Structures are given as C-alpha cells and as structure tokens.
Amino acid sequence: MEFLTSDLDQSLNYVFRNGLKLNQPFYGCDGVDGFALGQPRQYVGAYFLTVGVVLLIIYIPCLIVIWKSDLMKSSCYKIMVCLGILDICCILTNSVTTGFLGIQGATFCSYPLFIYFMGSLGCGCWMGSCASCILLGINRCCDVNQHLRIRTIFLGRKMYFTISIPILYTIYSTFFTKPIIFNSNYMSWFFNPMLPGHEIFFQSVLICSFNAIAAYIYVYMQFFYSPPSVVLIGQLAWQCAHGSVCLIYITMNKTVRRGVIDLVVPRVIRDKARIGTNRAANIARPILSVIGMEPKIGGTTRTGTSSGTVF
Numbered sequence: 001m002e003f004l005t006s007d008l009d010q011s012l013n014y015v016f017r018n019g020l021k022l023n024q025p026f027y028g029c030d031g032v033d034g035f036a037l038g039q040p041r042q043y044v045g046a047y048f049l050t051v052g053v054v055l056l057i058i059y060i061p062c063l064i065v066i067w068k069s070d071l072m073k074s075s076c077y078k079i080m081v082c083l084g085i086l087d088i089c090c091i092l093t094n095s096v097t098t099g100f101l102g103i104q105g106a107t108f109c110s111y112p113l114f115i116y117f118m119g120s121l122g123c124g125c126w127m128g129s130c131a132s133c134i135l136l137g138i139n140r141c142c143d144v145n146q147h148l149r150i151r152t153i154f155l156g157r158k159m160y161f162t163i164s165i166p167i168l169y170t171i172y173s174t175f176f177t178k179p180i181i182f183n184s185n186y187m188s189w190f191f192n193p194m195l196p197g198h199e200i201f202f203q204s205v206l207i208c209s210f211n212a213i214a215a216y217i218y219v220y221m222q223f224f225y226s227p228p229s230v231v232l233i234g235q236l237a238w239q240c241a242h243g244s245v246c247l248i249y250i251t252m253n254k255t256v257r258r259g260v261i262d263l264v265v266p267r268v269i270r271d272k273a274r275i276g277t278n279r280a281a282n283i284a285r286p287i288l289s290v291i292g293m294e295p296k297i298g299g300t301t302r303t304g305t306s307s308g309t310v311f
Contacts, residue, residue, distance in 0.1 A: 010178035012120040015113075022112060034110030038184035045102030045187070052095025059088055075154040075162075076143070079136045082163055086129040086170060093122025094189070098182065105184045115182050119189060124174025131166035 063084045071077040142151035180189035
C-alpha cells in the first residue's frame, strides 16, 4: 500500500488535485539550475525534432483520411485510428519535445511542469499504444481464423466496449502513475527525475544488467549451439548477477558504505581515521532518504551522493 500511495502522490492526478503544484519531496527544484545540470545536444536534438515534425506531417493526414472513409466500418481500422492518436501523442513527447529540450540542454528543473506533463502524456500513451497493439494483433488473428470465440468482442456494439479497454488503460497510466522525466545528458526519459544526489538509477541498471545478460545467454544456449567462450561468459554473468550487487552497493552507494564501516570497524578506529558516519549524519540521513535530496551547502547543492531509493 505504501508503494501505491507513493506512486499516486507522484502522478498527474496529484498535480491537478493540488492546483498544478508538483509534489515537492519528490520533484522539488528549489535552488537547482536545471540547465547547469544538463548538456546541450544540438545535433541529436535537431534530429529528433526534425524527424518528429516530419512524422506528424505524414501521420495526421493519414488518420484524417481513414476517419472520413468507409474504412471506419471495419473494427481493425477503429483500433488503428485509436492507435494512431496515441502514436501522435507519443511522437510529441519522444521526438518533438525531446528535440526541443535536447537542443537547449534542459533537465527536469529547467521546465518542471512542462516536462512533467509531457512525461505523463508520453508514458500513458505509450502504455495505451502497447495495449492497442495487443488488441490489434488479436483482431487480426480472428480475421485469419474466424472460428475463434474471442472474435465476438469485435462484432457490433461490443467493439466500442473492446476499444474502450486501451483508452481506459491510457487514462489510468497518464493520471495515476508517475511520469517519465527528460534528461538531456542521456537524451532520453526516465522515471527518476535525476535531481542532485539521485544515483540509485545507475545502481539499479548495473544490477539488472548482469541478470539480463545471464538470462539471455542461458536461454540462448539452451536451444542453440554456443561456443565455449559464450557459455563461459554466461556462467560469469550468472556469477556476477548474484555477486555484483554487494560490490555495487559498496562502491556506489555512500549510505550503505558508511553503514558497513560503522558495522565492522570499531568506533575507536573510526574516530581516529574519521571514517563512517557521525551522530549528526545519522540523524539527518533518514530524512534525506525520504526526500531524496542532499543538503545544500553555501547556496549550492551537493552532487555525487545518493541518500536512498527515490520512488
């Protein structure tokens, strides 16, 4: 329940219920210069922006033609129009907005509300388009095999109920889940706003990468011939998948590293060597873990430290 509450408090629904104000503990930008944290990507940004505009110029007339033609009598084209509208919304986010923000070198704190809204729209429409694609695939299977019982959901007025499923899923994903947030340093969108001190994303990527590599190689070598070197890499990846987690925590997560030092190193040695955490840090860090921000020193925000998982 705590996870669901946290997710809801970071959603677009929360913003509308609170007078278009973002949830500060999660998306606070006080004293943070978003452009200083970003990196202008003029060429890549121009590519995304140009391609996005071209795609919209091509896509919109196609949808208008389908909408005004007799093709709309087909259940297949009803789904395709729904999918097209969602695609256009996604292109506005992943191409046009991405290009515009990339050229400027923007991060979340550059345009908090705009990026938040576009991230909600892009994430929700992407999820809705996935559901629409699944529905379209089922529809085509029913066209190939007309004896499938599920075919009835595309007949008559039932079609309007069926097509409402991806629409409702889109609405839910847009307004009741946390959005993706743009970062010009990577020219992409992430669920983590990547405010100063938020490094848990990279730790998670490394941890999951080893698991993914091991899984891919192991599945592949179960069904296809694999050279001994590939098999060995798979074994090493499996080993790293379970053994690398602690190494990542120790090397990249300062909170965990300090806690381990406090646990295994006697206090006398810690005081002499000035390592571990002091009493003040122990008091402050639980608060930072909730807020997800590091304290400001001299009007600037400390970077390079992570206080905990930011949801």
